[in-house]
Amino acid sequence: MADLQSTNRVALAKVRETTFGVTPTSPAFKAIRQTSSGLNANPKTVITSEIRSDRQVTDLILVGEDAGGPVGGELAFSVADDDLEEALQGTWSNSPSITVAVADTEISDVTTTTITVSAGGTAFVAGMLTLTQALPTAANNKLARVNSSTATSIVYPAATFSADAVIPVGASVRQVGFQGASADIAAVTSGGNGLTSTVLDFTTLGMVPGEWIKVGDGDTTNCSFATAADNGFCRISLVAAHKITFDRVPTGWVADAGTGKTISIFTGDFLTNGSTKRSNTIERQYLDHSPVTYEYMRGMTLNTLQVEAKQQAIATYTKNYIGRDAVLPSPMVRVSGATDVAAPTYGVLNTSSNVGRIGFDGSTITGPNFVMSAQFTINNNIRAQQAIGSIGAVGTGNGEFTVTGQLETYFGDPTIYQKVINNTLTSFDLRVGRSDGNRESLLVDFPSIKLSSGSPAVSGKNQDVMIQAGFQAIMDATRLYTVSVGRFWYLPIV
Template structure:
């Protein structure tokens, strides 16, 4: 007897469409890591209204079809990158990187000081960028944090005797910008005219830094790479980028002036995403691997409508995404689409809410005692609507709606500071940083620069219980930055 189909043997993958509801030729399917899926093809039928003398129904007529449903997953670095881009309908602004797809391509050689690359890739790097290396044959060339000295279209030049010579770097070798670095004593922390970093030589406008982006100031893992003033080494949010002044509207508590004497300051930046209005439909492939032969189902035009991120105490960080689409396509026989190829899912480990949460920020400060956080959630809703038309069984498109971000923040009621913002309708902010506690400490930083608490009151649930404050909030467009939500993606962060 044939095996029945097990849920453990259902695989999901997706391919972005150029045209709504049309699977690209020779599609490249990215595997989806999942905990559950409720994707559905929904035929719409009507019973014929014909009247017969024998009182019988003669037909059930297919008049339409749509596809929708949800996919659940556990949050991990890179796993939700496409989902975040689709939920925010923005586009990732990526820091410069070069990754070998094969031996010697596009990094063809490595001398003691210079990476030779395919034109024009070298020109994306500029002096002062801080670069992380990895994937090279010689272990001495991996895990280096080094500042760029200069570049051309075909070279990226670093300080003397940086590398072990490699005549043909292997597939997977990479150079990636993860921040910037100043010469000794070049960068200072200032408070005059507002909180900022200033420089004498380094030009901040050349480094790809954007307004609203968060920057980790200081590298406490390496001597001489952070400010002597401990309070100045932390996360700052950029408000203005000028040639020799990087201004901040959020800084660590206790920020003061520090001349940076003798310090070769390192600061860490990442890729950056803000909300926009670009819809990105997908074809989602569902594989039933217990069938012999394997059968395939395709749901087309699947456009991400909502994305919810949840964190509960001593648990795994999770997310759920819901789609609205065009229709389902079942090949006959149910074989795979011709020319399809695969990309494996990212392999970073699942993030927990205990050791993988670097910060939950409220009103610009980290939430600690006495208002410790019990749970948090963020819900992004694009308010899509399905568009039907005569001449099409499936939807002809999805209409964009309002970009709406809401959330919940449940804390212990240790003091009335959060509650006061509920009662007074105070404009405040919320940010969340989650990431690995090992390796390169890859992390995501979600920022809602303007929120108002939409509800919440102290909860007294009975005897021998802690009083909690289950607060709800509404994100609104930040009047200065012009967006509602941003996400930063850090490929490297120091421990301190």
């Protein structure tokens, strides 16, 4: 007897569509890590109105179909990159990187000073910090500072690497920050908190206003400011050739000349909300069936994305799609030319050791208003567009981009409650990431929010008084966006 279908044997994958509702030719399906999938097709049927003398119904007529639904997952670095891009309808601005797809091709050689590449070398400019990974010699996988570059070479100081002649698939070089020469970078307060340089040109390093950066590398000798308060996360408000101005700095920021220091700064990829709507074909495989059953949900446009972090739990997210239709191929075979792209393998993030910061009004929330839970929902208010001549939707329409959320905190003092009462403009940011390996992290920033609800809740005896503060994110008047996401591929421990 054939096995019945188990939920553990249902595979989910997706591919971006070029044309709404049309699966690309020879699609490369990216595997989706999931905890649940409620995707479904809902046929719309109508009973015939024909009157018969024998009182019987002769037909149930299919007149339309709605398709879509939720997919749940656990948050891990890189697994939600496409989902964030689709939810924000923006486009990732990526730091320079080269990854080997064909062995010994994109990167073909490593000498003691030079990484030889097939193209793209000039994107790596002097002063950049790069992270090399998956090179054959283990000691070659590390941080290093770029000296110079050409289209086909990235050049480093003498004796940076050992020779690697054959470079495998998956090996990579990626910018993760930059480093000044000795005493070139200083922390300043005059003219606004920021960093200044004498030689290094900050405008060549890919930074933009609104982006967060990490100042200092306490893991490496002389790569942090002597003033501890000047080493931490800062948000950029302006980038000039020899000054980066910040509108958010760690508490206690002061001037520090950086004497004798080669200050390291860590940067990442950057995403803000826009209006570029994207659709997908989602493939669901029922692997216990023989032959395998394939189901294709076409035109799947991400409508909402909710991220939730509760105390002592796994950080989770749920995405909800609205699309065109669902089809089962006949005969039951996979779409022609389909290939598979494995999902990222980074570990899931918890809310105990993987939350680096919950920021409110520019400062990290610690005590006395300790956070019990935080969640936010991005809603594109997508609508399915129906028309005569089509069972499924002919398209999806964009609506207003809205972001709401909630912070549940202990009622340690009245500062949060006061902002609710006074309709005070404030901000909220959340950084989650690995505490091991390269400390890969995501930083979500809502630069302008107003608290829309919340008052102290007295629920009975022997309980802590809590406040659940709902918020509405609004367009920041300076940056002209509502939400940004930073993606850090490397962060120091200190």
